[in-house]
Amino acid sequence: MKFLHSADWHIGRTLNGYSLLDEQKHAFKKMLQIAIDQQVDAVVIAGDIYDRAIPSTNAVTTLDSMLQEINLKHSLPIYAISGNHDGAKRLNFANEWMEKSDFHLTTLLDEAFSPVKTSEVQIFMLPFFDPMDARVYYQEQGLDADQVKNIHTITDAMNLVLPDMEKLFDPNKKHVLISHFAVSPSADQEIELTSETTSKVGGLATLTAQQFEKFDYVMLGHIHTRNASPAENVRYAGSPVKFNVKEAKMANQGKGVDIVEVTSDKIERTFFEIQPKTDLVVLEETWDTLLDPTFYKTQPIDQAWFAITVKDFDRSKHINVRAKLQEIYGTVVELDYENVKRDDSPDVAQQNLSELSPDNIVDQFFKTITGNDLTQDQKELVDGIFVDLRKED
Known part of the structure; x- marks a missing residue:
């Protein structure tokens, strides 16, 4: 059989x-x-x-x-x-x-x-x-x-x-x-x-x-x-x-x-x-390498899904990382960082959270993840959310 x-x-x-x-x-x-x-x-x-x-x-x-x-x-x-x-x-x-x-x-x-x-x-x-x-x-x-x-x-x-x-x-x-x-x-x-x-x-x-x-x-x-x-x-x-x-x-x-x-x-x-229809490609490279045409032109751009880990990334560049990578590679289904270099701004992970207001914690977290500060509209939105939460308490 x-x-x-x-x-x-x-x-x-x-x-x-x-x-x-x-x-x-x-x-x-x-x-x-x-x-x-x-x-x-x-x-x-x-x-x-x-x-x-x-x-x-x-x-x-x-x-x-x-x-x-x-x-x-x-x-x-x-x-x-x-x-x-x-x-x-x-x-x-x-x-x-x-x-x-x-x-x-x-x-x-x-x-x-x-x-x-x-x-x-x-x-x-x-x-x-x-x-x-x-x-x-x-x-x-x-x-x-x-x-x-x-x-x-x-x-x-x-x-x-x-x-x-x-x-x-x-x-x-x-x-x-x-x-x-x-x-x-x-x-x-x-x-x-x-x-x-x-x-x-x-x-x-x-x-x-x-x-x-x-x-x-x-x-x-x-x-x-x-x-x-x-x-x-x-x-x-x-x-x-x-x-x-x-x-x-x-x-x-x-x-x-x-x-x-x-x-x-x-x-x-x-x-x-069984060969995949749309492959899942894993890239673990520095930011400069990922943006280098001699590297990315060897990849199946717009033909595969990409899971990208950016090594030794400097957050002070203040750029939209995902948008930039998707502009080059197409669909990025996962984005991660390794050995991230940070600027001189306080790192929420290294501070006593009890010393920060909830608004500041969100602000620091947002900057850690995106490299950008919250806009004024975003700060007002966060502030409003915490006000509503306090009312419920």
Whole structure:
């Protein structure tokens, strides 16, 4: 059986206010063409289908169109699970009639113990869940109350869930798992290079590859780079789109999908890269370099989005930095500074805030960020706001 392994679509994602829907639509078309060209038997979406639990109308209609094109127009089965960004209960609808068209969507823990069976493979689908979900499930299963109370971490839960799945194994078939968790190579190794809220998997506890060793192959979502895969048979597909600067800095890793072919005697995996429609380019240069034509003419001006860090910038220049950079480069989705040089005016960060009036704090903050003083109109606006706040007190 041949799968297209994808994950972390995050439909509806934005980048500092810029919609990524067009980029996601582009990646989807490329992904679908890969599936057709490679004559896959199914498309896997290993969680984080949407970017948020309550997606926007545009996100819902976009995903609906994508899923219809895969499943109805091209008659390709879909194996999808919910991730930590998805609203599991909101996604859990119409399962019975969806399965009639080979659209298998698992969002709840109790559904994970009903594998999909083909002539060669058992496909287990384990959505993202937290330890409390496992407590509820095992309490309903009649597990001893003390054992239920001992489910505190995701590792505690998995030590029950995975063996229960293994009891369902058909010895005559390969066993494939689709899931959405942070999985490390071993207990003493942490996952780096993640797209979650910190560089250590969003602060989430990680599982280990050894816990999944009974499965022939595990298709994971949650970490946005395939290079974080903890074992040869426990793999992340990575996200199909660059979602932030951290991911853009890992440009050499590429974004794309895996084609996974499972046969009775072997499992083969091939990575297919997806080129972005509008790339996200990260520049970290001095102000003089950024304004130097010999430098910026080598950049994909007006063809890409730019995330720019200005090094050693002198705030005394008193210029509108973003406007100047957008005049040269086009769309600047993120602007930051490194080792900023300041003029001789007082720095609010170096003063005792109790010695400054609220108006002065705002004035100093504005100057720190923009390099300019507040105009008279802006000062009057700030003053009016603080007057109104005092009235409410």
